[in-house]
Each structure stands twice: as structure tokens, then as C-alpha cells.
Amino acid sequence: xxxxxxxxxxxxxxxxxxxxxxxxxxxxxxxxxxxxxxxxxxxxxxxxxxxxxxxxxxxxxxxxxxxxxxxxxxxxxxxxxxxxxxxxxxxxxxxxxxxxxxxxxxxxxxxxxxxxxxxxxxxxxxxxxxxxxxxxxxxxxxxxxxxxxxxxxxxxxxxxxxxxxxxxxxxxxxxxxxxxxxxxxxxxxxxxxxxxxxxxxxxxxxxxxxxxxxxxxxxxxxxxxxxxxxxxxxxxxxxxxxxxxxxxxxxxxxxxxxxxxxxxxxxxxxxxxxxxxxxxxxxxxxxxxxxxxxxxxxxxxxxxxxxxxxxxxxxxxx
Numbered sequence: 001x002x003x004x005x006x007x008x009x010x011x012x013x014x015x016x017x018x019x020x021x022x023x024x025x026x027x028x029x030x031x032x033x034x035x036x037x038x039x040x041x042x043x044x045x046x047x048x049x050x051x052x053x054x055x056x057x058x059x060x061x062x063x064x065x066x067x068x069x070x071x072x073x074x075x076x077x078x079x080x081x082x083x084x085x086x087x088x089x090x091x092x093x094x095x096x097x098x099x100x101x102x103x104x105x106x107x108x109x110x111x112x113x114x115x116x117x118x119x120x121x122x123x124x125x126x127x128x129x130x131x132x133x134x135x136x137x138x139x140x141x142x143x144x145x146x147x148x149x150x151x152x153x154x155x156x157x158x159x160x161x162x163x164x165x166x167x168x169x170x171x172x173x174x175x176x177x178x179x180x181x182x183x184x185x186x187x188x189x190x191x192x193x194x195x196x197x198x199x200x201x202x203x204x205x206x207x208x209x210x211x212x213x214x215x216x217x218x219x220x221x222x223x224x225x226x227x228x229x230x231x232x233x234x235x236x237x238x239x240x241x242x243x244x245x246x247x248x249x250x251x252x253x254x255x256x257x258x259x260x261x262x263x264x265x266x267x268x269x270x271x272x273x274x275x276x277x278x279x280x281x282x283x284x285x286x287x288x289x290x291x292x293x294x295x296x297x298x299x300x301x302x303x304x305x306x307x308x309x310x311x312x313x314x315x316x317x318x
Contacts, residue, residue, distance in 0.1 A: 002026040002064050003235065004107075006052055006098065007071035008045065009036030012113070012169055012224055014178050016069060017042050019228035025235075030061040031072065040180035052094035058101045067109035067238070068102060069231055070095060073142070076186055077117065080139035091142035096149065103157050109238045110150065110161040111231055116220075116247070118144040118165060121283055128289035129165075129245055136281050147245065154243050162234035167249035167288050171223040172312045174303060179316045189221070189309070192259055193317040196269040203271070205256050207278035212285060216256035220249045220287035223303035223312070233297040244296055249288030250304045262310045267318065 003020055007013040008029030013036065020027045027045035030052070031038075041047050050057025052072050062068075073091045074080070080087045102110065117140030119131050135141045153159040170189045172178055185191055194200045208215040230248050237244065254262075260271045293299050303312070 001066045001235070002028065003067050003069060004028045004030060004061050004065045005045075005069045005071065006030045006061075007036065007073065007113075009033060009038055009041050009047075010071060011180065011182050012166075012227060013071045014040035014042070014180060015173060015224045015228040016071065016231050017045050018173060018177060019225070019232050021045060023232050028061055028065065030057060035183070037180040040178055052098045053089070055097065055101065058098055059105070062101055062105045062107060065105070065107055067111065067235055068098065068107060069111040069113075069235075070098060071113040073113065075115075075139060077137040077139045078186070080137055080142070084138045087138055087142050091139075092145055095146050099149070099153055099159070102159075103153075108159055109235070110159055111234045111238075112146065112150060112161055112163045114147060114163045114165045114245075115140060115143045116165055116167045116249070116286065116288065118147065122286060125285060126251060126287050126289040127247065129247060129292055150243070159243075160238045161243045162238060163245040164230060164234060165245070165247045166227065167220040167222055167247065167286070169224045169227050170221045170313065171225065171303060171309045172316045173225055174308070174312050176315060181316065188219075188256060188259055189313055192263045192271060193313055195271050195273075196263055196267045196314070197317045201272065203273045204276045205260075205273050206276055206282060208275045209278075210284035212255055214255050214257045217282055218253045218255045218285040218287070220251070220253050221304065221306070221309055222249050222301065223309055225303050226301040230293065230297060230299050233299045237297050241296075246293040246296065247288040247290055248293060249290050250301050251288055251290045252304075253285065253287040254306055258306065259310070262306050263314065266307070266310045267314050
């Protein structure tokens, strides 16, 4: 079975490509390298440098493909509020172009990299797939719009899709086969690692007065290798089942100070930080219900304990 992975040179994409190659799939990667790294792509995969917005690139990449895993999106929530046009063009228009090309080429299976940002502020916890969908940033809006488009393509064109709502991806391949660092990371664990490795002097903790165990924000972190394995499970699921939308998470949670303390213990380094005001839009806690993914995809997390998350990341950053 031949799989196209858009955005396959990125942090999550490169781990998905690795999982596919290890599973014996034939893999094609389409990536414009605006944020990805060519060296992160497994050498068993065919690589095409190009964009989902370029019809010729997409047509070439889809040749002989049986299914598409779509990860080629901009994902910085803050930037999306400043430059919505950039996110509209790449995330929404790029996906529509890809879907139309798939229909032309008779490709009817689509794995979509969605996000927990489609939920917005939690009205209850854990967040399950029936939670109201009220994104509070434009990035989350683009992902929700794509989910809605996928449902219409399913009804009108026979598309079978799996919309995978990621929570906080972290960690690196436990065997050290991927060592690509993201530039200017916006997520907590890479920022903590940059402090531990001396790339930045100190970090900021946004609020310590939340109604949590230690006053700092609490999130659900999933190891990127576990995340990648869910994409393989989703491909197998769509062979015999209808479309599905599921959370990809652990159902467990860790605070900002948990992350800092575990990094200090694993690295043996100090992590200087300043407590600053809360950021607008940050809920105190955000963690998921995972029953649907566990039951329907027959998927389990194996690497998402806090120590493994931190240790595999430190192996790269140190």
C-alpha cells in the first residue's frame, strides 16, 4: 500500500513516515521545507519538494497512491490571530486543492491532522469527541473548517477520512533515529529543553495561580511515536470501516512545573524561570478522553509516560 504524507519532513510528519516505513508501507513525502528538514525524512521514503497549493506537485505526489496523511499545516495559534490570510491559504485552500486532486486521481482515504484547538475552552473534563466545538484562535478555526469540509466530501464524493485531534505532542523516536530540532519552538517542552541545553537563558511560566495542584497550567502530553502509530492504525481502520473523528491523547496530565522538575532530574541542569501573568485563552487544565481511539482504532500508548517524554527529548537537545 502506497501512502502520501504531506508535511512529512516536519517534527510529527517525520515520525509518521518512520512508523509507515517500519510497517512496510511504500511512502511518498510532499513537503515545501518551509518548516521541515529534508534530513529528517526516512531514506526509504520518496521525497518531493513541493506544496499542496501547487497542482503539478500534488499530481506528481499522488501517482499510484492509495491513501493520504495530511500534516502540511501552519500551527502557531498566536501567529494565526495576526496573519489569518496565511493560515486560510495554506491550511484551508491547500487542503481543498489536495482533496480535489485526490478525487481526480481516485484516492478515497484521508488521514487528517486535526487538533484539540477545535474545542476551545473546556466546558467539562476530560474532553471527549462530543464536546462543543468553539475554537478560540484562528488556527483552531481552520482545522474545524477542514473537518466540516471532510464530512461534505464524505457525503458527496465517497471520501473516507479519519480526523485525528492531537493534544500536546512531545518526545522523539526512542531509538534516536530522528534528531531534527524545530526552529523557534512555541511549545513548552522544547522551550524547557532550550533552557536546559543553554540555547536560551531562562523561560517564562505563564501564571502560578490556577486552580491546579501547583498553580500552573496542566496539559495532556502524548509521545510523538505513539501519535505516529495511531496514523498507521487509522489507515488500517479505514480499509474496513467508515470515517471516524477521535482524540489522540493519553487521558493523563502534567503541570508546567512537573515538566520543569522532570527535565531537571533527567538532564541534571538547572531551569531558571520567571513567573509572569497568565496568557489570555489559557485554561487551567486540558486533558482528553481517549476511549474512542483505544476502542475503535485498537490503539495504545507505549511511550507517553513523563520520564520517556523528557528523556527522549533530552537525548536530542543535549
